[in-house]
Amino acid sequence: MFEWSDLRYLLAVGRTGSTLAAAQITGASQSTVARRISALETALGLKLFDRLQNGSRLTDQGQALMTQAEAVEAAILGLEEMARQAHRRLSGVIRFTMAPEGADPVITGPLSEFMRRHPDVRIEMLATETYLDIAAGEADVALRSGAPPTDPRLIVRKVDELAWAIYGSADYIARHGAPARPQDLAGHLVVGAEGRLDQLPQMRWLAGQADRYACRVSTMSSMIGMARAGAGLALLPEMNADPHPELVRCLPNAAPATQVWLVTRQDVRQAPHVRALIDFIYETVRAPPRRSVAAG
Missing domain, CATH: 3.40.190.10 (Periplasmic binding protein-like II)
Incomplete structure (x- = not known):
């Protein structure tokens, strides 16, 4: 079985007609390009290039494989573009929980702005006095106040200290x-x-x-x-x-300040739309000089 990555060297040499020019395109050394082409020929049992004094020329077999390699390249580029588009246009549902009294403009403002920027993301606000179990999947993201959660399954990010x-x-x-x-x-x-x-x-x-x-x-x-x-x-x-x-x-600042945390779990944190929301809240809620939130 040949290495898929060797197709890039086939394309580079086939398009430029030399291993030297292909090395400049790929960022590899000329000897690496030549070695990978030889390895590809050995793995396929085909002669892909005629080595000439002034460069390399595709054989008939090499030309046929070149066409297929270009199709593979197009598919890979298409996948990369799809990934970029998915990153730019986030989508999905996020179950966000906090105390009812925290559902005020301090948080609903940033949440509304996030949804305006990402219309395919739907946020389900679970405003409750009861602490939902993030680790067990009862919600995806929580805004919590007080001491940070210590459950090792949770990812905790401090938002601020509130006066x-x-x-x-x-x-x-x-x-x-x-x-x-x-x-x-x-x-x-x-x-x-x-x-x-x-x-x-x-x-x-x-x-x-x-x-x-x-x-x-x-x-x-x-x-x-x-x-x-x-x-x-x-x-x-x-x-x-x-x-x-x-x-x-x-008596400002006489009483102890409240620490506020964003809480989620590892598998949810990996989702692009959840990660984007956490980053957005962190940057917007922590920014004003004096603020408070009743967190849940």
């Missing part, structure tokens, strides 16, 4: 004043957390500072709503709270 601050409504601040130091929270009504939200490091930090709770809620949207209504101060991600003009930011 938190204490917020209160303008009305509440006018009535009770703004805390200047974390220890001042002990004199204020605070909107507390319960359920999974209460397990966040930021809420544990808040519990060490505050002692008067106006209420406890289980979702970030409820916490924002209570703070906007003037029920008390709330510890909120800056990007989730800053769009609300009635909220006044206090």
Whole structure:
């Protein structure tokens, strides 16, 4: 059986009429070209070239094989072009999961832009408080907050560290004043957390500072709503709270920042459309100077 790669030397010598010119085209040495042509002739049991003083000339057998080699070359070039087109025009379905409160313009903006650029990619948003099992195939890509997943089957990429601050409504601040130091929270009504939200490091930090709770809620949207209504101060991600003009930011960066991660698994990561989405989110979400996401 001959080496498929030797066909390129047959084509080069057949088109140029010499091993020297073929060497220049292929980037190989003249001796390599001559050796590969000899190996091809031996493997096929055919004489492909007549060696002349001023070069090499195709025999009838060589000419017939040259025609077939050109067809192989055309097929290979066609495959390469198909691969390039597939890379340029991504397609497929991506199941993307995060917490419901993370499905805001921080993420939906980049996702919408990605789908605009790649109309054949469909993203199924699985917004749920429950952590879907990426390793088991319940979703393809997740945006997660907190400590990075440690499952060795997962590929984890850090997006950013997101800032938190204490917020209160303008009305509440006018009535009770703004805390200047974390220890001042002990004199204020605070909107507390319960359920999974209460397990966040930021809420544990808040519990060490505050002692008067106006209420406890289980979702970030409820916490924002209570703070906007003037029920008390709330510890909120800056990007989730800053769009609300009635909220006044206090004590920026007092609470620990949240690390946010993109999570997928190895077999999914190899898919061009998934890899492109992860790269796109990484470049767009991490770019703004101050942002926050409720990740799931």
